[in-house]
Amino acid sequence: MPKKSFREKLTDALIDEAAEEIMDIEEIESDDDAVDAVIDELADNISVVMECRRGVCSTIPKSDIWRNNILTTLDEDRFRQMLRVDRDQYNMLVHLIKNxxxxxYRNSSLFQQNEQYFSSLQWIAGDSAYPLSGTLITPYRSNARQLDRNGRIAFNLRHIQDKHEKDNALNDRRL
Structure with a gap:
């Protein structure tokens, strides 16, 4: 049997941990939400492992001190070896993340002083990247506990339809 890579070992450990969590759920037949939450977390964890080229994302320090004091001293080859992107790509990604x-939206007056812009019955349909607020409604996340799975799906479908209708109307006005 061939030797397992670190990525395979890590994936196996994540699957084993999720299986143990599912087995520990007392009323597994009636608690679909708990099982779904474990499976969603497993899927997220495995996707992180698979997206990471070396399989070990935690080995790259992410502190401001490291970024400002060490990363800037690396030559181009070492920089590219550690981050898998060149300096220009890295700077562009940092800019996109910061902006x-x-x-x-969180820093805008629309969010911070929403009472000036909205009545109590008005709201914006946003995607899940935005923070939920009284005036910005986002879809339910897969691990939400407020509704059962079918309720979340029904709400999210209606939310998507509403958002697309408004986006299309806005795009038509631009043309």
Missing amino acids: DDARI
Whole structure:
């Protein structure tokens, strides 16, 4: 039998841990939400492992001190070897992360002083990247506990339809 890679060992450990969690759920037949939450978490964890080229995401330090004091001293080859991108790509990614739509929205007066812009019956349909607020409604996440699975699916489908209708109307006005 061939030797297992670290990625395979890590994936196996995640699956074993999830299986143990599912087996520990007392009323497994009636608690679909708990099982779904474990499976969703497993899927998220496995996707992180599979997306990471070396399989060990935690070995790359992410502190500001490291970014400002060490990363800047690396030559181009070592920089690319550690981060798998060149400096220009890295700077572009940092810029995009710092200027993502959700962050811009959270810092806007539309979010911070929403009572000036909305009545109590008005709201915006946003995607799950945005923070839920009284005036911005986002879809339910897969691990939400407020509704059963069918209720979440029904709400999210209606939410998506409503959001697409409004997006299409806005795009038609732009043309």
